[in-house]
Amino acid sequence: METQQLCPRFERAVELLSKRWTTLIVYQLMNGPQRFVGIENALPNLSGKVLSERLKELEEEEIIERAVYPEKPVRIEYSLTQKGRELAPLLENIQNWATRWIEVLPALEKQ
Known part of the structure; x- marks a missing residue:
């Protein structure tokens, strides 16, 4: 099996988007422009x-x-x-995957 080397751009993108809360902030902004307090209220543990x-x-x-x-x-x-909006298909795919494969813990369902 051939070992595939990671593309530095892919690695940087994953590093950026995997920072805690980053993807959820981007996902929240998919709804349109928001003020700081609106984002903060939408993500109460942040x-x-x-x-x-x-x-x-x-x-x-x-x-x-x-x-x-x-x-x-x-x-x-x-x-x-535009750069941020182009993440929409990626986030939609993650949402579809999560809906199909990820179980929600009972404590999280009440939030």
Whole structure:
């Protein structure tokens, strides 16, 4: 059997998307632009500090963009870029796979 070497781009993509909460944040933003508090409320076990870190990382990778609206108080929304939206088929495939193969623990069903 031939040993296949990992593509550095694939390896980097998996490393990025496998950081805790990153994929769930992207998945949440598939619903459209959201404010920090909206993302935080949708993912209640995620701390504000980690959310802030992940949003900055995703913005640096150009997966999300941050829009600042000069209102009082200032409104900031996060949305997916084209690069981020192109993750939709991947996330849909994971969702379909999980629906078919992953059991939900009873404690998680109540949330």
